[in-house]
Amino acid sequence: MAQSAISMDAPQEHQHDTFKLLGFWIFLVTDCIIFACLFAVYAVLRTHTDGDLTGRELFEVKGFTAETLILLASSFTSGLASLAMHKGSKKQLLGWLTVTVLLGLSFVGLEITEFAKMASEGARISTNAFLSSFFTLVGTHGLHVSFGLIWMIGVMVQIARFGIDSLTKEKVTIVGLYWHFLDVVWIFIFTVVYLLGVM
């Protein structure tokens, strides 16, 4: 050990690249705990409807199935974007990211429509505890997706301006990780909130 450890100044700084990815994974752990808490709150309160407006009456299978398929598709296209990046094709990368953003936008649009329709039927966040926890859980996911959209557009502008280099590569990887994570969270929302809700 002693012999090999003479001058190690260089390796420490090259590792800086992997630091960011590791840190982001740990951040995802914390975000996972945030969603876990929201799911727990929802699980406790989903039957606390205070007499009216249950999930079975409110959730529309067509709407949430469409949202699910769109978000799953966007996760797939974001994967294709990262494949294009590794091939070094800036044009394809930007193309797939654009498709991802468009799919993400339509997901958020559908969710807003769904929320607005529920509100017009009298199902607001202040109606009962079940709806409070529903809007908080699904809304937090929606906010995450919206934030991810702005972020992804920011990364696209950088790729357009600076091309594919080590910095932008790292950014695409991290935003892609975030996007897949939101997809996984949505799978749980789809199952725990919507499927169990309409059953």
Place this chain on the structure above:
Amino acid sequence: MGEKAKGFFVTGDPLIYGADVSIIITLLGILVFLTYFKKWGWLWSEWLTTVDHKKIGIMYLVSSLLMLFRGGVDALLMRMQLAMPNTHFLQSQHYNEIFTTHGTIMILFMAMPFMFALFNIVIPLQIGARDVAYPFLNAMSFWLFFFGALLFNLSFVIGGSPDAGWLSYPPLSELAGSPGPGQNFYIWGIQISGIGSLATGINFLVTILKMRAPGMKLMQMPLFTWSVLSSCITIIFAFPVLTVTLALLFVDRFFGAHIFTAASGGNPMMYVNLIWMWGHPEVYIVVLPAFGIYSEIVSTFSKKKIFGYKSMVFSMIIISVLGYFTWVHHFFTMGAGADVNTFFAITTMAIGIPTGVKIFNWLFTMFRGRITMTQPMLWTLAFIPCFLVGGATGVMLAAAPADYQYHNSYFLIAHFHQTLIGGVVFGYLAGLYYWWPKMFGFKLNDRIGKWAFWTWNIGFYVCFMPQYALGFMGMTRRVYTYGWDMGWAPYNLVSTAGAFLMGIGFIFQVWQILYSIKHGERDLTGDPWNGRTLEWSIPSPAPHYNFAHLPAVRSDDSWWDMKKHRYGAAGQDEIKEYAPIHMPKNSGIPFLMSACWFVAGFGLTFEWIWLGIAGLAGIGICLLARSFQRNTDYYIPVDEIKRTEASIGRVV
């Protein structure tokens, strides 16, 4: 809280008018000083934009000492109110506000930043690194804490302080119970600084895992580093829960939701569960680093390797895991049933085992050691019996059936102050005395320090021992006043006297610092205590880049080993060539972005939506601006390293 809606500024209490005047005078004083001595540029480029962990640590330290003062004044005001029966020194509303802010400030704005100060100052030096893993994020964490604390403290003069207790249980903390902005100040003050704490947890975990000096294996790390590692793991698992809990409370208050309300299906006890899922790990978050500090100090001043290194590491990891499974012991009276209470009683008592292991290890380290009675050692020795009694009363409280008697009595108050002062504050103060020369290049005066030590310690026992008795006599926490017929008066009077003794101890410490700046013994060697770990191998204070050469570690207690066998930084190796050092550039974004958080938090507190949105937009712009920056680091050229090393008397 009701009258708070009337005006933006808090009015009607002479104590608060006094505070208004002193705040304005202090602010004017600072402005005049900075302008007159033309220090604005210096302030901006040396401090507000710095990403240097040592400077960030010093800023954390100064803020936490200020908050210790504010929280301490709160404590003294409470003790004055309780000194005699039927006192009306404070209005009852004011009393509620003060016990709320005392608790919140002492845990979140005193203990946490004090801990982060020591993380920042010590960890990179102790593991032989030049900075933390994410220096920019580190600055971000500090400024988020700073502006969060500022927002929380502002409630005192603008809008009204929160008054629903330090953990703000609903339904009292809901809109119906607390309609004014005070509770929103609580939510946003803690939320903003909490995000910073979470980032620090991630930052130091990665720093310790990835940036250790070449050759330093995990099981060769100093025990303080291990304690920070276990504390950071706990932060990463606990703080997101706090974020969610506060956010949900705000959703209830802002959108009229019913998550924790007593009506429309809400469940207030869910808040209590959630907040303690953070709150209980939180006490281990703050006490684990204190354990690490004691280990360093005991070993250094007994001139011995720590006894039972591996068992020390394992017990810290066990504590940080077990600490996550004890939260219900804060409310055995919830009525969860015998089986649930039994589980949490057993986990709580089980934590006593690894803690006991640590106490024995410290004692065995001292056994047949060559002990020197320095100030850090004094505080460590005071800690052991104090924490032992605090732990024993904790086990008493953990017995669930008996807890129905003690619950929320002064017995509990005495217990947790004994662990938090005797364990955490004594530990951080010991750490402060121990690493002070490393931060500033001089030791703190011994004579004044001993006065501070004895007044603090005697004051502590005089203050809190009577409170155990008061608890048994039926005095519950948060009572505003009491009658002569209760028989509590003599004990309360003694307790108040003790609190003032501790206050005098703090004044001694301020005097000690001011005195030592001028007259303190200078540390020219960089190793004033004959230390054992790497931070003592470099000059005091450390140069900007910490280590001109990264040290090559061959064993635990690595600096001690280098001194004994004369290698590495301690001489004997052939002089190595310097290489340019890679460092992060300063940035103003952490300061500006946190200021935007402050604006957003202030807007949401008063429900001025436009201001909230403006603040959030500012945060977004700062994030994008940072994302577009490409040259965020630079190299220190070899010439400059040579010049710096020569100027601090090191062989070039």
